[in-house]
Amino acid sequence: MRTALVTGAARGIGAATVLRLAREGYAVLAVDVAADDPALPYAMGSHAELTAVAAQPGVEAFVADVRDFDALAAAVAEAERRWGGLDVAVAAAGVIAGGVPLWEVPPEQERAVLEIDLYGVVNLARAAVPALLRRPEPRSGRFLAVASAAATRGLPMLAAYCAAKAGVAGLIRALGAELGDSGVTANAVSPGSTGTPILAESARLYDLPEAAAFAGQQPVRRLLDPAEVAAVLAFLAGPDSGAMTGAVVPVDGGLAL
């Protein structure tokens, strides 16, 4: 049985990834902060949402803030204790803030974006990669991150978010090179506009009436479903993606074209 740990698991892309992996037979530790952030003006995933995800067979809930390395190390230890090892770690937790030029963003919001969206991924890599490498050879360990189309585009009023996501892309490229022939790979997806609460908050930041307004920017002319992003993450999580490492794969309905 393959095992996985997914952050940002209470809702959205993280939750869809947990459910997809569980359906494919993985044992999954669903990790989320499951509490609102005093620095941010919109709701995070709730404890009830995390509990609902963990009600699926093969899924266990674990509350942790990705800014807290020790909490992530405890989550990794919990997965290894329960299931005897870890094959896949997915960094999906993320937040958004901005809506004004960089120099006007409240510093605590800028810090939350950089610490959660970039340092949260660094922390998960530091906690989980040693566990992926503890699996005996030949291994097919997977470190995966959710970057964004914002990793390659200069989106006005979202400068810290763009910086964090570009940072994630750079991190994944370097990690892929470092992991070399270990049998553990590192890859990321860069979603386009996907129908989740973070997109609703982005719409609010841009004074748009609703998230659906973003659909027209993507060549596919619709919002993506979190399950569509999860499907690509599930492929990357599996043994069949072994030829890929250091890749940042657009899953964006053509948004980056």
Ligand SMILES: NC(=O)c1ccc[n+]([C@@H]2O[C@H](COP(=O)([O-])OP(=O)(O)OC[C@H]3O[C@@H](n4cnc5c(N)ncnc54)[C@H](O)[C@@H]3O)[C@@H](O)[C@H]2O)c1
């Ligand atoms: N939805 C989109 O259009 C879109 C596009 C590109 C990239 N992304 C990225 O996809 C990822 C998932 O976002 P989503 O769309 O599912 O948004 P979402 O807001 O629905 O889910 C994010 C989850 O992360 C959790 N989280 C936030 N801060 C955390 C912390 N400090 N520690 C642990 N968990 C924390 C939240 O509680 C929530 O459950 C994010 O990294 C986001 O930047 C989303």
